[in-house]
Amino acid sequence: MQRRTFIKNTGIAAGALTATGSAAFAVSQPTVTRPNTLPKWKGFNLLDFFSPDPTRGRRKTEEEQLKWMQDWGFDFVRLPMAYPFYLKFDRSRNITPGEVYQIDEQAVERIDTMVTMAHKYKLHVSLNLHRAPGYCVNAGFHEPYNLWTDQQALDAFCFHWNMWAKRYKNVSSDKISFDLLNEPSMRQDMNDQHSARSTVPGELYRKLAVAASAAIRKENPNHLIIADGNDTGTSVIPEITDLNIGQSCRGYHPGIISHYKAPWANKDPENLPEPKWPGQVGDKYLSRAMLETFYQPWIDLVNKGVGVHCGECGCWNKTPHDVFLAWFTDVLDILTSHQIGFALWEFIGDFGVLDSKRADVAYEDWHGHKLDRKLLNLLMKY
Template sequence: MQRRTFLQTTGLLATAVTASGPAVLAASSAPAAKNKLPKWKGFNLLDFFSPNPAQGRKPTAEEHFKWMRDWGFDFVRLPMAYPAYLKFDRSRNITPDEVYQIDEQAVDRIDKLVAMAHKHNLHVSLNLHRAPGYCVNAGFHEPYNLWTDQPAQDAFNFHWNYWAKRYKTVSSQKISFDLLNEPSMREDMNDQLSKRSSVPGAVYRKVALAALEAIRKENPKHLVIADGNDVGSSVIPEITDLDIAQSCRGYNPGIISHYKAPWANKDPENLPMPKWPGQVGDKYLSRAMLETFYKPWIELVNKGVGVHCGECGAWNQTPHDVFLAWFGDVLDILTSNGIGFALWEFSGDFGVLDSKRADVAYEDWHGHKLDRKLLNLMAKY
């Protein structure tokens, strides 16, 4: 399953590697504050990632949750495309009215997955990866724009009220609601590499606050999380006064995490070979640059806002030794500041199982190919 697009405007693509010399600005020496969120660690599960259920992957099995638990993990994130649990004519573009047509049988499948996770003591974070009027990915025609159109925002609130009602009696220790995957403004919703920009702070606040109210209407103790602006990379200062945690990403720099990924690079076959640390193109990549990148998120923790890294990892074309060296620094910076993480994904190109890397000596694990070195690195934190 291909990981979503990255933006030129975030500075994460290889094409944005332009500055020279090592990054500066080391992490603060002040003692870390206690994160309001638990230091969950786990995986993204892509069972409901596709807007078309017929194109979905093999469902996550109960034994997978047992393995996660036995390996020491306690968290799964479910990035869902809202059309995956709707009933409508898929031979044409969806209409605004059809956005409200919940398919209860599809929802039952989501419930089943949530129940299996809870059975094995894993926290579940429900996320709208595709919401009415917005997705970081192309591949589905939205009938409106979440950031500019009130009908889209009304539908967004409807969906979150639905899920909040569905899990009205479930403790926030067991379930949370991650409002929207990787927000940004996008010029062309159907162009994977179209130019993007930040969601204006006032707009983000309006959308997040309305969804928060729709959720808390059902249970005032429901736990709500918002992905960072600029495709998850930037803190959202406009909502820090709200009772909403924030979710960062573990993909910086993109030349490491998305090396040769065709959905994230305009010329994937002509990229400089990634190194960690080392000079790549015109930029020196190092732990210091990661310290700089995560500094605002660490400061957010110190201000009393809960922070979690909802996605992290690298596609399977990144040399494995480079990936592990970089990822070790990412996880060390996050976890030393009390910030948990979720790998994109459990099984697949970014995962600990069946990632199809050419340079890994896989271990046979119940018929799957296990990346033991990656698993051990994650377990360390």
Template sequence: MERRSFLKNTGLLTAGISLAGTAAMAALQPSVIKANKLPKWKGFNLLDFFSPQPAGTNKPTTEDHFRWMRDWGFDFVRIPIAYPSYLNIDRSRNITPEEVYKIDEQAVEKIDQLVTLAHKYNMHVSLNLHRAPGYCINAGFHEPYNLWTDQAAQDAFCFHWNMWAKRYKGISSKKISFDLVNEPSMREDMNDQHSPSKAVPGNVYRKVAQAAATAIRKENPNHLVIADGNSVGNNVIPEIIDLDIAQSCRGYFPGAISHYKAPWANKDPEHAPAPLWPGQVGDKYLSRGMLENYYKPWIELAAKGAGVHCGECGCWNKTPHPVFMAWFGDVLDILSTHQIGFAVWNFIGDFGVLDSKRTDVQYEDWYGHQLDKQFLELLRKH
């Protein structure tokens, strides 16, 4: 499909939807919709530095990708980073606590280059430690200590955030923010992704978040700091509401829809019950009502002025496309109604609008990529 024609057509579609949406919003009671302290950013997670291995493991985000995002109306990218990716260490053995401080300047400069390119296309950049010293929701790297229980890990965590804050000391909070650690939880075995996890004790999360925010704001008191929800991003963190730290929710609920047959999220993925929306899935009836209950604490948090954004959302490619679209349409409608922005995981790949490898989608060619136009139009609508 010719690019200019596509942009024109989808632009007309979006304009029509916007007019209808404006009328619908106007019909709501003013008390229903509260101002969110954070802008209603919408965009994608970029996985260039997601792996603990040095950059190059994942295909890099290019200038064309940013141009497409901008032309399609997106203004936000979240960059989840595994801190070992920018360390100068011996990768043939487990990392030591001392090596956590061995910054590889050339590797850090590659992250700088991605941030600069995003800013060229007017994207707000959210830097996130997907793997922080002592914690990651994913297996695949042996940590030398535990972020939630060891002071040495917390000191290293603050060191890394101070480094990033210093590099972007002069950048406006309108252009960059710092998302402390991805999807916190207490896990019985951090090297087993199926190990049971539970919430980080509130006082512990407060201590770690407050220390990191202080390390960041030492360089610029106006830096914007964001904390992912507790219990793997699901729960509001009441213990930090007074700390001027925004909070990030998730758009993966319920997992029976978003992570259908995903091997990292299911112990027996091949026998997962077929997803429906709405409908009976296993022993639960899944519906928009359950979504509204799930997001109610986040909506109330935004109304209190804490600032809320959905840092990750989307659906793995094994969920039937019609089910995915029906469910995700409800997710986005709830978030959008309350002025909460979102970032899809990811732009190109299994969760993305490009090259998702779904088997039940009629793709359109987009400069050699396979474009899920229906998914893109749903995102643009909100």
């Protein structure tokens, strides 16, 4: 794969940017007028470093599992990292701002080992701060400040990205990229999972992107940088399209399909309308046309020369399997027909191709794991 370069552009009309769509968008898919400047990677999120507490993390990804990915035709892994995972501090109390800089070299080396193994099997690695100093889409760890409003938090954010950029200073962007911040949003209370959310003001997102990209490209001007969309990954970020940064969308729309009964995403998960695809669910009719409208701003972004990738997609295990596969077929078809690659959340676990614990799947035994062959075949098709 040859190194891709991003084409700068001067912005996108505000009317083309609504995450929910508008009358300005036709539901039919337009012709791609420019190639996506990000490769059409496809693969998985690996959650080895996802937990802020390394003693409570997922079972580690084994080397043979990376080989399975390669054998099945995948070429990408995203590593969502919680920054406390690789810090040294007293975990019996809340972290202090000063402790955010206390790197645990042994923990960092565990991440290095994963990166090296993935490269052995020709998998591009996207490093992502799923939990950054002062922000995470998930609560569960008490943040000492707010990334969007406190300069102290932004300084720490840049420190962490500079550290990672320095470690991989001489690694080609064919092999590694830096996904700045998982699913940004403004949250009323940074430590309350269900507190009110809103859009990150464009100037604040741009401030973060400028500062972090400078910290990264200080080490290597060719480092490849990606920014997750605003509104928890759903909305294009027009304010940064001139910064030589790719953007990452999500494959979770609508949430009533992808996160049916998920307690972290719904205040009343047991009282939700049963998902259908296509069909009437609650007060909305869900269909492929809805998805085409939702992804139109991302397709427009590709056509304007900004690289786009779908860093996360998939469906929690409470959605009926046939509904999930029907919906996901439309999601993947729309993305890949516009040269946009994707990464399933996750490889092993509730969203994964292995050990998803669905009640309505006839699993295949795979080296001691339960394989969802229908889902794997769908992913391989695209």
